[in-house]
Amino acid sequence: MKQEFIEIKGARENNLKNVSLRIPKRKITVFTGVSGSGKSSIVFETIGAEAQRLLNETFSTFIRNRLPKYGQPDADSIENLSTAIVIDQKRLGGNSRSTVGTITDIYAVLRLLFSRIGKPFIGYSNVFSFNDPSGMCPECNGLGETVKLNLDKFLDKSKSLNEGAILFPAFSVGSWYLNTYLYSGLFDNDKKLGDYTETEWETLLHGKSKKVPMMHDNLPINGKFEGLVDKFNRMYIQRDTSVLSESVRATLERFIAFAPCPLCKGTRLSQAALSCRINGYNIAELTHLQIDELIRIIAEIDDPIAVSMTSALIMRLQHLVDIGLEYLSLDRETSSLSGGESQRIKMVRHLGSSLTDMIYIFDEPSIGLHPRDVHRLNELLMQLRDKGNTILVVEHDPEVIGIADHIVDVGPQAGVHGGEVVYEGTVAGLAQAKTLTGRFLSQKLPLKPEFRKATGQLIISNAVLHNLKNVTVSIPRGVFTAVTGVAGSGKSSLINGIFVKQYPEAIIIDQSAVSTSIRSNPATYTGVMDDIRKLFAKENGVSPSLFSFNSKGACPNCQGTGFIFTDLAFLEPVKTICETCNGKRFKEEVLEYKLKGKSITEVLEMTAEEAVDFFEKKDLKRKLQAIHDVGLDYLTLGQPLSTLSGGECQRIKLASNLHKEGSIYVLDEPTTGLHMSDTGHLLEIMNRLVDGGNSVIVIEHNLDVIRNADWVIDMGPEGGKKGGEVIFTGTPADLLHDPGSLTGRYLAAQLKTEGELRS
Known part of the structure; x- marks a missing residue:
């Protein structure tokens, strides 16, 4: 068959410099290059966005209005596209019903199986669903736990309503919610809650929702009275809290109490559903098993009616095993999954599909995978390709790069210094290419020759969380510690779940999003914006607030966003550059004020690299240098944080914390999104922190990082129930000779390949 190609001409999204490409269809093409070089701009924002935009155009206007909106990428032409499925690192999220x-x-499928052969027969498959009224536990409404308002923390009975007896911030003095109680005429607003009669207490907590004549300054106001507990439950407990902001959810946690449902014992199901069994197991017991255990139980079902259902179950469960998720259970909430686990779950959903000639786009699928499991990922990518699909992968891992049929290396550097295709061809050709990726593809950091000595111990005692089996371990102070192990072995449970609660002073640097607001950028997040505004104010003798697009300096037409949304009713809304400020976000008069010949907008358009040279103030220069040091020198100071990847989010957090005085730093897979050439740079930063008297603890799979730690804590031996134990503690040199450690085995094999370890 003649080879077909996806053809791109003149792509200019973000930093791309008129990129033209021919990408072979029905092959695996891996896009490489340093962070910020333009890989994602080609794969996601050009190919993926255009494929999804064209697909959406095939639907009616009514349907399109309810689909995600994709603008037309900035390119001369993009041809020969198929339907694209983007499998990214965004966490699946959701609430406890997912x-x-x-x-x-x-x-x-499991519900269908129980409805066909479960004994006793209790009904159709919906009666086994905790998201259906006929199947959910009536006590907890299918949530598996009771969530109650903690009145002791919610109310201060020594105060009256006027004195602020309701401690929840939304009901603070002066708020609308409190006023509905103050002006209801039902209470003596100066009476201490502790002096309320039983009737008054019942009315305050559980008074029925009804309209009451409310007066304020002798004027009637519209209001509906509802008891405090009922209102709180309706507003916060009986809704999907995932839609609430992070700060609101954090506040809520202080005022509510969780407990397993006393009726269903956390299974979420009705007693009828729990009474139905197959081979002695009810449906909740099966979903609580690890996936590799569940496959064995399903395989033992020999009822002829169940053959089609059990074969479908085994096939889908095996896909989860194949991709390294055998340690999960079906009742695990999706909100608790990591970005890497979420991405692999999304992959599984497509493995059983009969669709062919699709474009599958992956964003660093090796994230969260131990070196032992990367080969499983590669097999799945090849399986998707062999079904006749086009696979596009953005990746840094040499093992994944190694299976590519075609390589596109983007660079030569990041940001304004990138945006070009610096190599196209085979993997073998890349290894000989004089690009950063080519030079570092086979280059590994040497094993650390000397290891620091601990200055003390950070003790974790009898840790029991998720799969941790009464773990007691000492983490040495004043050194660089790597916590390793296969996915699901208990690393995150030990460090993020137990350690950070025992040592709340630790500075946590994970990969969660730093912001979803277009108004937040590297300058505001790292604190340099305050310094910049003060410098502009001092230079020009005006208020610092003039130099904020969130305050007095904002363009009045776009309120400081730089663009205008125009609602076209049934058509897609149009986003256009603000005509008043031309996207600069500030009032015209603000731009007349200069600092060293530059306006505030021109400063925000500088990259961190340029800003380090521009500013002279020592404290400001130090903060900017931190952005540069974590490998984000290509970011402009004004780039919205909502556009950053998970790895970039983590590094901007690291940059904002480098100038703080802490004693313990905890980093969760800091090499995520990091090019091979930057790993050594990251190690320099961590070593600098340790040399400054700090303890650095890193959860990591990257063997270059592990071999340069001072101390290793290896969890395992496997994931899930087969993990949760500390199987090794010691230096990386000692780890090489531990026969029970998978990490040690892979590290030794790599060193042997490089000739650094002699047998």
Whole structure:
């Protein structure tokens, strides 16, 4: 068959410099290059966005209005596209009603199985759903736990309503919610809550929702009275809290109490559903098993009626095993999955599909995978390709790069210094290319020759969380510690779940999003914006607030966003550059004020690299240098943080914390999104922190990082129930000779390949 190509001409998204490409269809093409070089601009914002935009155009206007909006990429032409499926690192999220079983549709097949051969017969498959009124536990409404308002923390009975007896911020003195109680005429607003009669207390907490004549300054106001507990439950407990902001959710946690449902014992299901069994197991018991255990139980079902259902279950469950998620259970909430686990769950949903000639786009699928499991990922990518699909992968891992049929290396550097294709061809050709990726593809950092000595111990005692089996371990102070192990072995439970609660002073640097607001950028997040505004104010003798697009300096037409949304009713809304400020976000008069010949907008358009040279103030220069040091020198100071990847989010957090005085730093897979050439730079930063008297603890799979730690804590031996134990503690040199450690085995094999370890 003649080779077909996706053809791109003149792509200019973000930093791309008129890129033209021919990408072979039905092959695996891996896009490489340093962070910020333009890989994602080609794959996601050009190919992916255009494929999804064209697909959406095939639907009616009514449907399009309810689909995600994709603008037309800035390119001369993009031809020969197929339907694209983007499998990114965004966490699946969701609330407690979304589980591994429901998101993969495996639970739907399991429910069908129980409705056909379960004994006693209690009804159709919907009676086994905790998201259906006929199947959910009536006590907890299918949530598996009771969530109650903690009145002791919610109310101060020594105060009156006027004195602020309601401690929840939304009901503070002067708020609308409190006023509905103050002006209801039902209470003596100066009476201490502790002096209320039983009737008054019942009315305050559980008074029925009704309209009451409310007066304020002798004027009637519209209001509806509802008891405090009922209102709180309706507003916060009986809704999907995932839609609430992070700060609101954090506040809520202080005022509510969780407990397993006393009726269903956390299974979420009705007693009828729990009474139905197959081979002695009810459906909740099966979903609580690890996936590799569940396969064995399903395989033992020999009822002829169940053959089609059990074969479908085994096939789908095996996909989860193949991709390294055998340690999960079907009742695991999707909100608790990491970005890497979420991405692999999304992959599984497509493995059983009969569709062919699709474009599958992956964003660093090796994230969160131990070196032992990368080969499983590669097999799945090849399986998707061999079904006749085009696979596009953005990746830094040499093992994944190694299976590519075609390589596109983007660079030569990041940001304004990138945006070009510096190599196209085979993997073998890349290894000989004089690009950063080519030079570092086979280059590994040497094993650390000397290891620091601990200055003390950070003790974790009898840790029991998730799969941790009464773990007691000492983490040495004043050194660089790597916590390793296969996915699901208990690394995150030990460090993020137990350690950071025992040592709340630790500075946590994970990969969660730093902001979803277009108004937040590297300058505001790292604190340099305050310094910049003060410098402009001092230079020009005006107020610092003039130099904020969130305050007095904002363009009045676009309120400081730089663009205008025009609602076209049934058509897609149009986003246009603000005609008043031309996208600069500030009032015209603000731009007349200069600092060293530059306006505030021109300063925000500088990259961190340029800003380090521009400013002279020592404290400001130090903060900017931190952005540069974590490998984000290509970011402009004004780039919205909502456009950053998970790895970039983590590094901007690291940059904002480098100038703080802490004693313990905890980093969760800091090499995520990091090019091979930057790993040594990251190690320099961590070593500098340790040399400054800090303790650095890193959860990591990257063997270059592990071999340069002072101390290793290896979890395992496997994931899930087969993990949760500390199987090794010691230096990387000692780890090489531990026969029970998978990490040690892979590290030794790599060193042997490089000739650094002699047998």
